[in-house]
Amino acid sequence: MTSIKQAATLLLILTITTLLAIFCTQKQAPAERVKALFSKELAGLQLQVDQQLFSAVQQKDEQKIKAAFIAARAQYKKIEYYVEYFFPSSSAMINGAPIDEIELGENLVEKPTGFQVMEELIYEAPTAENREALLNEVKKMQLNLKRMDRYNQQYEITDAQLFDAIRLELFRITSLGITGFDTPAALQSLPEAAAALNGIMDVLNFYGASEDLHSTLKTAIAALEAAKDFNSFDRLNFITAYLQPIGEQADQLRRELKTGTAASGSALQDDAVSLFQKNAFNVNRFVGNHTEYQSDTKIALGKLLFNSSILSNAGNRSCASCHHENKAFTDGLATAEGLKGTLLRNTPTLTYAGLQRGFFYDLKAGSLEDQALDVVHHKNEMDGSLQSAAERLNKDKTYVKAFAAAFKDKAGQADPWRIQHALASYIRSLSPFSSRLDKYMQGDKKQLNAEEKSGFNLFMGKAKCGSCHFAPLFNGTQAPLFQKSEAEVLGVPSRPDTINASIDKDEGRYTLNPYPQYKYAFKTTSLRNVSKTAPYMHNGVYKTLEEVLDFYNRGGGAGIGIVLDNQTLAPDPLNLSKKEIQDIVAFLKTLDDE
Structure with a gap:
């Protein structure tokens, strides 16, 4: 009898345990279910x-x-x-x-x-x-x-974090996933993007994804799975017809559930749903702390200082001497003209410079403030002194008033840091995102013609440009977090010679940090406004975009006979036709701000 009672008791316990397990699973919060799903996957x-x-x-x-x-x-x-x-x-x-x-x-x-x-x-x-x-x-x-x-x-984990993780993954697929960034040899980026979207769909289903959202995801996955090959895939259409709508619909679901946003550490606004939307970036995420945040008065002061020669000791040089606004803040020269002779490197654009993590071609400065310090004190650039400049500024009523407004200081006193920060604030404002590509991505389909659309797809696909110049900044600061700016070893020649090419003598990052990996490494600069910033490369060796693309098409330095063990650019020819190169150039011109 005892054994029968024990068996009955055991059966009752098992039944209750099973029912509780079923009940708990049904009542489990979506975030807990996602965590369990992750463990299983x-x-x-x-x-x-x-x-x-x-x-x-x-x-x-x-x-x-x-x-x-x-x-x-x-x-x-x-x-x-x-x-x-x-x-x-x-x-x-x-x-x-x-x-x-x-x-x-x-x-x-x-x-x-x-x-x-x-x-x-x-x-x-x-x-x-x-x-x-x-x-x-x-x-x-x-x-x-x-x-x-x-x-x-x-x-x-929280619901807000999971929605943020999905948002960032959609951006990752947009900028990296469909470009072949992390699968250059296997060329599995399209099926892998489909796998990533399947993972996203599983999560959103736990949160009650609408039929429209579920359908868009399924159709997007089907489009990736049906793609004929890596090169012919229409990435522009895929981004605008699928990835952006998925982001918008997922965010709508988040808001319907009254789930807040999460601060993930990305430089984007926490509620941005597209890499290309207006005001997607939070420029203050690129500065050190809240005392360095942007303001209209800081920008106005910075612009005043940028165009003034008061920062140079001789009063004969300003930032605008080399950075001409009508040339996207470059100067049109191979290498800049200094006070005492030609400078070593090409003058880079300042547009979108505030949306990166390293400055100068060799990334020697970690902030725009540090960059300003270096340029003002450089003997061949401005030959100035920030301390001396501050003393001059404090004697000028116009500047005293401007500093008072910018720094909420009734005395309006300039000092070296305030000068640096005002200049940096102005440069951080030079990111309008007003190009035809931006307008197209925001819904105006009349902005791009067939040639330009083809160029975008080549840039993000076959030509592999997008795997170093990351959308939407098209520089070396990688989406979706934008936490690091990269440098590459391309094998840039000293002359535009494809027969007897020799490496340019400038050793780039290696000069400051002598690691073998850094020899001839230079920052990946922004391609926004690139049609206005010729000549190209750190030494201005190429006068046209066609010449630049020919260099890449050959496999960089390796393709013109320059042997570097540490070249990071793939040495294989891209096999781009003349028409394909023309299409890419046409696309690059759509990155000009209007």
Whole structure:
């Protein structure tokens, strides 16, 4: 009898436990369900890496290696929105760029690891050495995935964070995903974008996505899956017809649920739903702290100082001496004319300069304030002194009034920092986003013709321009967080010679920081207003955009006989036709502000 009672009691406990589990699952908050889904998808990724990829590499079966790698990274893309948002350090180890990460302050060089490193190894000719390296990469991946799983158990996530993660993932797909940025050899960017959208759809369904939103997602995924090939895909239409509407509809769902926005650390406005919308950027996210925020009075003062020669000791030089507004704040010269002879480098545009994280071609300045300090004190540029300039400014009633208004200081006293900050504030204001491309992306479909549309698609696809000049800034500051400005080693020649080319003597970042990786590395500048900023490259070697594109089409320096072990630009020819080059040039002209 006792055993029967025990069995009955056990059955009752099991029944109650099952009912409670079902009830709790049904009542589980959407964020908790997403977290559980992530754990499940992460387990699926671990399984693929452990059983398929690891096994294929051990067996040295090249066909299986590629198939397992493609399947594993597609699975990763399905949870990319979550990993990038909640585990940014882990994301760098799982799918970070395959280049050394140099921490200048700590004199530390971190070797890359993850899927992109694997891809380079998998798609080059197999050798015993690189297959051993590949096996080590897989083992590191296994450890990193296990570590992330442990971290996830300790996390509490919110609805606002998940909507923000989805928003940023849509921007990531727009600027990086469909360009082939992280899959240059396997060319899996379109199916991987489909996987990423599938991951987004799973989350939004937990939040009760509308039929319209669900339909748009399904149609977008189908468009990616039906694409004939990487080169012919219509990225412009995909962004405007699918990605932007998905962003708008997801945000509408967020607002209907009365879910707030989250401060994610992106330089975009927290409620921006498109990379190309008006006022998408929060310029104050590019400055150090709240004391450096923009104001109309700071901008007005900065403009006054920018165009005045009062900052130079001799009173014969201003910022505008080299940065001409009608040339998008460049000077039209190969390299600038200094007070005591020609300067080393080309004068870069100041338009959109405020929306980046490093300044000068060698990234030696970390802020626009630091840049102003360097230029004013440079003996061959302005040969000035900020302290002496402040003394002169404090004797001028016009400037005293302007400083008082800008810094809420009745005395209106200038000092070196205030001068630097006013100049920086003016330069930060030079980002109007008024080009024909911006207007097209905002809904005016009459702005671009067929040639320009083709040029955009080539730029973001076959020509691979968009994998270094990231939309929407088209500089080296990467979406969607815009936290770092990149430099590249292109192999720029000293003369426009394709037969007997030699590397330009300027060693770029290496001059200041002598790491071998930095030799001949220069900042990736903005292409906005590029038709107004000729000549091009750090040394002004190319006079036309056609010449620049010919250089890239050949494979950069490697394509004209310049041998650099550290060239970061892919050395392979792009095989662009003359018509395709014309289309890209036509597109680049749509980036001019109006």
